[in-house]
Amino acid sequence: MPSLIGRREILDHARTQLTAGPGVLLHGAAGIGKSALLAVLTGEAPPEGFVLRAVPVEEDAKLPFVALMDLFARVPEEYVDGLSAGPRAALRAALLRGREPVATPSRLAVRDAAVELLRALAAAGPVLIVVDDLQWLDTPSAEVLSLALRRLPAGEDVRFLAAERVVEGEEPLGMRCCPPGTTALLVPPLSDGDVAELLLDDTGAELPEPAVRAVQDTAAGNPLYALELGRVLLRDGMPFEAGDALSVPPRLRDLLLDRVRLLPASARQTLLVASAAARPTLPLLGAAGIPDPEGDLATAETLGVAAADAEGTIRFQHPLIRAAVYADAPEHGRRTAHKLLSRVVPEPVEQARHLALAHPHADETTAATLTAAAESARRRGAPATAAELAALAARRTPEDRPAERADRLLAAAEYASDAGLRGDAGRAAETVLAEAASARQRVLARLIMLGNAGQALGATGRLIADGLVEAEGHPELEARLHQWAALRHLIGGRPAQASAHARRAADMAVQADAVDTRVAALALLARLHALHGEAESAEAALGEAFGLPVPPDGPGARELVRTRAILAADADRITEAEHEMSGLLGRTGEYASVEETAATLVALIRIQVRSGRCREALDNVARCAVLPVRTGNDSPPVLYAAALAETAGGRLERALELTDRTIRACMTDGDQLFLLRALGVRGRAQLLAGGRENTAAAVETLRQVRRMGETMGIADPVMLRWYGDLAEATVILGDTDSAAEILRAARRRAGARPSVSVQSALDRAEGLRDCVLGRSKRGVIRIQAAADRLRGRSLPIDLARTLIVLGAAERRPRRAPAARGALAEALEISSAVGAAPVEARARAELARLDARRETTARTPNYT
Numbered sequence: 001m002p003s004l005i006g007r008r009e010i011l012d013h014a015r016t017q018l019t020a021g022p023g024v025l026l027h028g029a030a031g032i033g034k035s036a037l038l039a040v041l042t043g044e045a046p047p048e049g050f051v052l053r054a055v056p057v058e059e060d061a062k063l064p065f066v067a068l069m070d071l072f073a074r075v076p077e078e079y080v081d082g083l084s085a086g087p088r089a090a091l092r093a094a095l096l097r098g099r100e101p102v103a104t105p106s107r108l109a110v111r112d113a114a115v116e117l118l119r120a121l122a123a124a125g126p127v128l129i130v131v132d133d134l135q136w137l138d139t140p141s142a143e144v145l146s147l148a149l150r151r152l153p154a155g156e157d158v159r160f161l162a163a164e165r166v167v168e169g170e171e172p173l174g175m176r177c178c179p180p181g182t183t184a185l186l187v188p189p190l191s192d193g194d195v196a197e198l199l200l201d202d203t204g205a206e207l208p209e210p211a212v213r214a215v216q217d218t219a220a221g222n223p224l225y226a227l228e229l230g231r232v233l234l235r236d237g238m239p240f241e242a243g244d245a246l247s248v249p250p251r252l253r254d255l256l257l258d259r260v261r262l263l264p265a266s267a268r269q270t271l272l273v274a275s276a277a278a279r280p281t282l283p284l285l286g287a288a289g290i291p292d293p294e295g296d297l298a299t300a301e302t303l304g305v306a307a308a309d310a311e312g313t314i315r316f317q318h319p320l321i322r323a324a325v326y327a328d329a330p331e332h333g334r335r336t337a338h339k340l341l342s343r344v345v346p347e348p349v350e351q352a353r354h355l356a357l358a359h360p361h362a363d364e365t366t367a368a369t370l371t372a373a374a375e376s377a378r379r380r381g382a383p384a385t386a387a388e389l390a391a392l393a394a395r396r397t398p399e400d401r402p403a404e405r406a407d408r409l410l411a412a413a414e415y416a417s418d419a420g421l422r423g424d425a426g427r428a429a430e431t432v433l434a435e436a437a438s439a440r441q442r443v444l445a446r447l448i449m450l451g452n453a454g455q456a457l458g459a460t461g462r463l464i465a466d467g468l469v470e471a472e473g474h475p476e477l478e479a480r481l482h483q484w485a486a487l488r489h490l491i492g493g494r495p496a497q498a499s500a501h502a503r504r505a506a507d508m509a510v511q512a513d514a515v516d517t518r519v520a521a522l523a524l525l526a527r528l529h530a531l532h533g534e535a536e537s538a539e540a541a542l543g544e545a546f547g548l549p550v551p552p553d554g555p556g557a558r559e560l561v562r563t564r565a566i567l568a569a570d571a572d573r574i575t576e577a578e579h580e581m582s583g584l585l586g587r588t589g590e591y592a593s594v595e596e597t598a599a600t601l602v603a604l605i606r607i608q609v610r611s612g613r614c615r616e617a618l619d620n621v622a623r624c625a626v627l628p629v630r631t632g633n634d635s636p637p638v639l640y641a642a643a644l645a646e647t648a649g650g651r652l653e654r655a656l657e658l659t660d661r662t663i664r665a666c667m668t669d670g671d672q673l674f675l676l677r678a679l680g681v682r683g684r685a686q687l688l689a690g691g692r693e694n695t696a697a698a699v700e701t702l703r704q705v706r707r708m709g710e711t712m713g714i715a716d717p718v719m720l721r722w723y724g725d726l727a728e729a730t731v732i733l734g735d736t737d738s739a740a741e742i743l744r745a746a747r748r749r750a751g752a753r754p755s756v757s758v759q760s761a762l763d764r765a766e767g768l769r770d771c772v773l774g775r776s777k778r779g780v781i782r783i784q785a786a787a788d789r790l791r792g793r794s795l796p797i798d799l800a801r802t803l804i805v806l807g808a809a810e811r812r813p814r815r816a817p818a819a820r821g822a823l824a825e826a827l828e829i830s831s832a833v834g835a836a837p838v839e840a841r842a843r844a845e846l847a848r849l850d851a852r853r854e855t856t857a858r859t860p861n862y863t
Helices: 008-020 034-043 066-071 077-081 085-094 107-124 139-151 192-203 209-219 223-236 250-257 265-276 282-287 293-302 319-328 331-342 348-358 364-379 383-396 402-418 422-435 439-452 458-470 475-491 495-512 515-531 535-546 555-570 574-581 584-591 594-611 614-625 636-649 652-669 672-689 692-712 717-732 736-750 756-772 776-790 796-809 813-833 836-858
Strands: 023-028 050-054 127-131 158-165 183-186 306-308 314-316
Touching: 008 023, 008 034, 008 183, 023 034, 034 127, 034 158, 050 066, 066 127, 066 139, 077 085, 077 107, 085 107, 107 127, 107 139, 107 158, 127 139, 192 209, 192 223, 209 223, 209 319, 209 422, 223 250, 250 319, 265 282, 265 293, 265 314, 265 319, 265 331, 282 293, 293 306, 314 319, 331 348, 348 364, 348 383, 364 383, 364 402, 383 402, 383 422, 402 422, 402 439, 402 594, 422 439, 439 458, 439 475, 458 475, 475 495, 475 515, 475 672, 495 515, 515 535, 515 555, 535 555, 555 574, 555 584, 555 594, 574 584, 574 594, 584 594, 594 614, 594 636, 594 796, 614 636, 636 652, 636 672, 636 836, 652 672, 672 692, 672 717, 672 836, 692 717, 717 736, 717 756, 736 756, 756 776, 756 796, 776 796, 796 813, 796 836, 813 836
Parallel strands: 023 158, 023 183, 050 127, 127 158
Antiparallel strands: 306 314
């Protein structure tokens, strides 16, 4: 079965077009996956029909009627025998059946025979004509097919399916062979994520991250190229590090370089130097000593290999051609190319890289140059490049300098972690932990490994404990380890233990005069206090942190802003939260790590959902999706934010899918905190979906949320609003006694001064309960008061949900106008902010109201 990774959408589109129209022509580059799609579509042909298939090849393109022979090869002989005498003889002659013809058959007669034969087959069952590699169709067969398909009477059950290889940017030529109305579909390149999945599916092995990235860049979405490159990586069994050149297998080289090998030696040398340069240009090649780069590129362009544009920038027709040119060159040729480029490239970072590749041996001068270049790249916001250069520096460090090698590996690990390259970071840190003689370096390696674990901190207890033993006497390192211990306990659902470690981290940071560590510990303390419902303590911890001399544009200051913004949003201070976050993403910029950028986007999405900026929240979900936060895995915070945004402004089906993924990721990581949040979002999505089955599911989900929250001691506003959802769902199911107990427990946990949204959520459920129990007037007053409190608070989704409940409560014969007014306002609000699920509920309630009015109007009044 051909792989359908990344191809479901175009397959569904082709299937639809093939069902609705006369034909489909799939076109695209060699290896892009046209034949795989063709095979799937062909396999779906009805068994009672006929599949006429031809796969022409280049060598046979000049032979007449070869493709027609293939197409009709499996047609039962009785159908050919049933043709009229003239067409039958012409077709037999064309197909070389029976006695050899004395003259070339008339193409017009063969066309007539093809029409007659196709009609006869179609009368017995559906006919599917399949031609792969349409570009090699011989001319006589093409003419017969073209004429026959155009002459078939309307209504005949004959479909045409073909694939054509087309150079990128050009249009397919095979449409002239297709019946009128055929749909041409370009088969696009796979996404990077699809390529990674394809490699894993094909090889069954987790290739190193640098290898996967190199394949993604080089294959440029071409599945054939990606598979060939991945298989040779697996075959070689060699470690692949950032900056290494891909080995291009001979089969691919022969396929890609047949034209290159026709070029003169001078042009091949020009292409080699261009393939080694990061940004090849004609002036750069000239400065490197290439005699006539412009002439060489003009020659290469005539063969479709590479070309220079009007500005002199050189581009290969495909990245794999570039890789193949480099891989095909002898080792000394590559070194010479890098040596030439190292002398002329103006950019220091690129210069250092060429220097290292020109001198592939240990040398302290080269290593020091690479180290400086790595630091420069990181300062300029290129952590992935910095990681590559630092790793090269470590490899070029002489054996008699183990301390310098360890420092360079630690730098490479840190830069890789900033870039989201967890595999690279982990390997470098593990090497230091295994080899370094210095306890300090080993502790630093452990700290990088802790950062590398993401949310999966459950198994890092020994890493922290051993680190604390080696860090004894170094309060700054101890403080950082206690900070990780606090995060580990928080994620593991043990906030009390987390608070103790966070406090210890803050105190030890004071001893060490480590401002950044102290700020991080205080920000974490503020979050923990807020989770316990201790708003004043949270504000005090934040106030202490903001009083420290923190660089305004540093990561510590940004963490404080994120924390304060989230706490403000949770407490319904939406304007303050938006003000805090205003511009933070821009200030975070290219110098932040991938993890920090993701944290900022997640915080922003949470605030945008609270403030009703649903469309912006979904846009930021898309921005999160391209961050390499967890290569090969799902990030619970990012998935949670995506589910939250979909529940607010997207599709509930998608929201439920995302909560499923979040729950699975949390279970894998042992992340209790985001498991709780994901379940809360899931319960809300189920409640919004409506219907008794969904509401019952919401009750089960939210009961689990309640149990987990009480076990963890969580009483923040988010948790309390989920209590409101649980009470509301329980009332809808008619269990008013359980709802009363839930509301009492929620009010105890909320304390004397709950936030407006918490109070309104609880009152909304309480009012609905009153209505169900027959106390409609009191219930409506309570729900109306909840809505009034929400007005002007920048909480449009909360208000719209409350108005929907108000409309349902007012949905009595004598209160229909009031119900309609509440529901119309809910519809207007939710539509304006893009809250699609709430808007759908408002429309459904209005429809129920209209249906009830019509039923009442039709019922005779006998009083």
